[in-house]
Amino acid sequence: MIKKVQLTLQTLNLVVGFMVWVIISSLMPFISEDITIPPERLAILTAIPVVLGSILRIPLGYYANVFGARVIFLVSFILLLFPVFYISEASTVTDLIIGGLFLGIGGAVFSVGVTSLPKYYPKEKHGLVNGIYGVGNIGTAITTFSAPLVATQIGWSATVKLYLILLLIFAALNFFFGDRHEVKVKTPIFEQIKGVYKNEKLWIFSLFYFITFGSFVAFTIYLPNFLVTNFGLEKVDAGMRTAGFIAVATFLRPVGGWLADKLQPLILLMGAFFVYTVAAIILAFSPSITLYTVGSLAIAVGAGIGNGVIFKLVPFYFNKQAGIVNGIVSMMGGLGGFFPPLLLSAIYSITGQYSIGFMLLSQVALASLVLVVWMYFQDRLVLSSEVFNSTGQGILVTDVNGKIKKVNPAFTKLTGFDEQDVIGQNPSMMKSERQSKNFYQDMWKDIQEHGMWQGEIWNKRKSGEEYLQWLNISAVKDDTGENIRYVGTFTDITSEIEKKGGFERVPAN
Template sequence: MEGRRQLTLQTVDLTASFMVWVALSSLLPSIRQDIDVPASQVGLVTAVPVVLGSILRVPMGHWAGLFGARTVFLTSFAALLVPVWFLSEASTTADLLMGGMFLGIAGAVFSVGVTSLPKYFPSRRHGFVNGVYGFGNMGTALSTWLAPEAASAIGWRDAMKLYLVLLGALIIVNFALGDRREPRTRASAIRQLRIVATDTRLWALSLFYFVTFGAFVALTVYLPSFLTSHYGMSETDAGAATSTFIVLAAGVRVLGGWLGDRLDCYRLLAGAFAALALGAGVLAAAPGLPTYLAGIYLIGIACGIGNGAVFKLVPLHFAEQAGPANGIVSMMGGLGGFFPPLALSASTTTFGTEAIGLAAFGAFSLACLAMTLAMHRR
């Protein structure tokens, strides 16, 4: 009973956290009407929340094991009140970069649930449980859909302040319903890191998540601006298309975890990377909008299956070092979301097209495909 309650609560926590995490990128089209953000800085502004949100995932995973999910979620939500308010009062690109960096705390909490929740369930259900928790990724869809609507109605500054209300509600709910008796670990973080750092499986899973979750995050923050500037979509329509991508990827992640409990995860990952390479090829062809969206949604399905399979394997291989292992793998996934927007911008600036950057991503996916097949045979 407690496990189900914590699964529900922490999935809600992750959903709301991811809403806050992408608040800046979701509102950026409206913000740019008020603040002169140079085109060369757009990619950096949308990507900067990913940096701290990735790096903090390692200590967040350890703290979740040490102090329990309730304490870490409460502390994180309280800390987020400051950057959200700061962004609502921003007047320069530098302000956006500063506030956006600390907004990354919202993305870091992912490693809290994947460390905490497996304690409540048998190992045969860990893939499904982490998949359900990972469905909280749809919080990014809610922001990309609702934030532009709110900005149109009340202005982007007041729309940003609505996230303060959300954070306040989360603090109250977690204080009341968080598990005060969650089992804790007192193992040394340094000792656990030494153990996992020498295991090649950890770095392989980190690479796989770097690609699958990185592509999900990158497209989440990149699509709203790209669809409006390149295809002439309205902010609302671009937000809706991006939300569809996010909901699809988040929903399929549950399926990926469920399949990971029943099938060979490395075969699942091989199929996901093949689909990612195909999707990248479709986008590189610079098709019309319907075909482009089909390629995006194919990538979303592949990301969901891959993300679910990876987080079936992490608790399976690293049950005794769950905090550091979850933190490192999820950190690499977050960092994976930082580089693609910059690479696509650089490809456009240098070659006049995104095709080169997309081709590089496709080649990277094929390399991961080869690795998963080799690990399956071994």
């Protein structure tokens, strides 16, 4: 029973964590009426909760493996009581900065669920499961939409205090319904980091999540105030539009995870970054509210699909180090939400517009698209290499002149010849004297006319021992139909013939 409720419980935990995480940015139009906030401090104030929310994702992802999700969520919600109460009593910008920094715990809990939940499901469902958990991002939309409505009735300070009740309720739910028997992994954190930090895919996925989740967070904290100041919208209207952005990105996250379970994940990422590139260019031209809405929603689509796909890829490539890798990747996503508002604010103060910032986003998205294409073809090359090196058949590849260019480990095992013994040599170095000259002439005639030959042939090992092969030779052609190389695959069938009672030669096909 307890295990069955973990997906629901942990997803709701994330909802609550993210609701708390964006309290300040959602209520900023109300807070600024009571506390004087200089324009240069505004971007820092709205982005500051992201800092701790990003950095803490590494230890929380690690300790979720050590102590289990139940303990980490419970402790996190108890700790959040203090900054939430402190903010509700804030009277200066310094108070908001201090309280906002520790609100980051609410955003850091993200790495707990993506580390814990895959333990309960088979690999082919990890994309969907992490996608469903990611729906917890809707917590930012709930606060962005509801907090301004409540604040208009009871004031922003009392609105913040309501979150204390919510945190206490979920601390209790985790105490009673959290899984006390979750599988624990206790590999030391530095040993786990040492095992993954040199892997290029870790940093590529971090960049991808920096863009996809970072843009989600950045738009979440940047849109409410931007829509009010730039387009003159009412505060509640701006909150509702921001909530719509969050809702689209959030509900497309499980869709992205589900699609990644069914289709090629890297192809989906290509599509996401293509959408990013086009949408950011639209936003860069400072369009009307209609086009701005289209561009923002396109960013939400790319963010939602991209986030779901990335957390399908992480456990696929880093199964044994999922906790620490989830922490690092999700930390980079959080930092991706910290820097864009500061950058946009700085660009606006210098140029009076945001165009350069959005053009920068489009270029980074385009570079990411190129990286995904590279990864896709790199994976195909790796797959081909793995097949080549792991197959039990001996394989040799020659150029059109018959010079050996490549052999696999099975070739060495079957023949005794190392790669350095045969590269640049002709396969005739291994032939026995059992076949006549006409045999080889007929063989090459078949290859030239039909593109292949297969049959039994006697060859010699490095030791000089003769053995019987079943050999396949195929011609590889270019686009014009010209032969450019030959591939030979063979197996040792000597023992099979011995079992049949002799070595009667079977005519070659």
